[in-house]
Amino acid sequence: MEVDSPIHDFSKARTQVWKHMLVFMDSMCLRCAVELGVPDAIHNHGGPVTLSELVQALPIPTSRAPFLRRIMRVLVNSGFFSIEGNESDGSNEEEVYYDLTATSKLLITGSTNSLAPLVRFVTGMEVAMAGHAMTTWIKASDDDDKNETPFHVAHGGKGVFEFASERPEFNALLNEGMACDNRVFIGEVVKNWGDVLFGGLRSLVDVGGGTGLTAAVIAGAYPKMKCSVLELDHVVDVQPENELVEFVRGDMFVQIPQADAFLLEWVLHDWSDKDFVEED
Numbered sequence: 001m002e003v004d005s006p007i008h009d010f011s012k013a014r015t016q017v018w019k020h021m022l023v024f025m026d027s028m029c030l031r032c033a034v035e036l037g038v039p040d041a042i043h044n045h046g047g048p049v050t051l052s053e054l055v056q057a058l059p060i061p062t063s064r065a066p067f068l069r070r071i072m073r074v075l076v077n078s079g080f081f082s083i084e085g086n087e088s089d090g091s092n093e094e095e096v097y098y099d100l101t102a103t104s105k106l107l108i109t110g111s112t113n114s115l116a117p118l119v120r121f122v123t124g125m126e127v128a129m130a131g132h133a134m135t136t137w138i139k140a141s142d143d144d145d146k147n148e149t150p151f152h153v154a155h156g157g158k159g160v161f162e163f164a165s166e167r168p169e170f171n172a173l174l175n176e177g178m179a180c181d182n183r184v185f186i187g188e189v190v191k192n193w194g195d196v197l198f199g200g201l202r203s204l205v206d207v208g209g210g211t212g213l214t215a216a217v218i219a220g221a222y223p224k225m226k227c228s229v230l231e232l233d234h235v236v237d238v239q240p241e242n243e244l245v246e247f248v249r250g251d252m253f254v255q256i257p258q259a260d261a262f263l264l265e266w267v268l269h270d271w272s273d274k275d276f277v278e279e280d
């Protein structure tokens with residue numbers, strides 16, 4: 001086939017459509033692997049596993065092995081797992097070994113840098129429903145607050161934080177998802193730029209600081225600084241005692257406690273300029 005023939009152009013364009021239609025399967029395979037505990041199973045095995053060893057370690061019937069192999073194929077292709085041997089050439093599947101990569105090591109449950117909770121949150125039904133509501137949302141009148149974001153449209157006019165306040169499981173998913181992504185990041189920030197950012201401060205308020213993880217890391221490194229977290233009731237209600245950080249219940253649009261400095265991490269993007277910019 002000539003490279004710039006009409007059939008080539010059609011084929012290329014068609015492939016592009018297929019690719020975009022199905023790209024959500026990448027996320028769904030990732031979610032499935034995290035929910036099943038595939039990274040944990042390989043980690044606990046202590047090294048590369050065959051397909052049948054993997055099936056045995058997971059809560060799935062052995063009859064699902066061929067489907068797990070396909071899910072693993074997608075994830076090997078995306079770099080989440082490595083494979084030794086070549087299962088596509090018809091070799092005995094016992095000769096094929098799956099192992100963790102740097103990416104899937106970030107998905108081991110309970111490890112200090114695990115992003116598994118973030119995967120569960122972002123690929124979850126509640127967020128996916130917001131994606132499905134995008135067309136309805138963009139066609140809707142923006143005079144009504146219930147149409148503010150696709151999430152509002154998908155969830156009966158409730159924004160993500162109001163929704164979380166009514167759903168303990170979603171609240172936990174959101175809080176853990178946010179916190180896990182910070183664990184490594186804030187540690188590095190404090191290590192490399194802590195003195196520039198926080199040196200000399202007597203007090204700091206992490207506005208919308210979630211579980212308080214960020215504030216606790218900062219407080220741990222600067223014990224003379226008073227670190228507080230301003231959060232909504234439903235977030236504060238489920239936080240364990242924290243010796244390093246004081247939780248303050250409140251609404252940042254109403255009042256923010258006095259401090260030398262304020263931290264707004266992953267907060268401004270949740271709101272429009274109209275919410276944040278006030279002119280006297």
Ligand SMILES: C[S@@+](CC[C@H](N)C(=O)[O-])C[C@H]1O[C@@H](n2cnc3c(N)ncnc32)[C@H](O)[C@@H]1O
Nearest residue numbers: 161178179208209210231232250251252265266
């Ligand atoms: C995207 S999360 C970011 C959490 C945390 N700063 C982080 O980086 O992981 C936004 C946070 O803002 C909090 N929040 C939302 N509206 C708020 C308000 N009006 N007053 C105080 N906190 C609020 C939410 O409960 C949520 O924990």
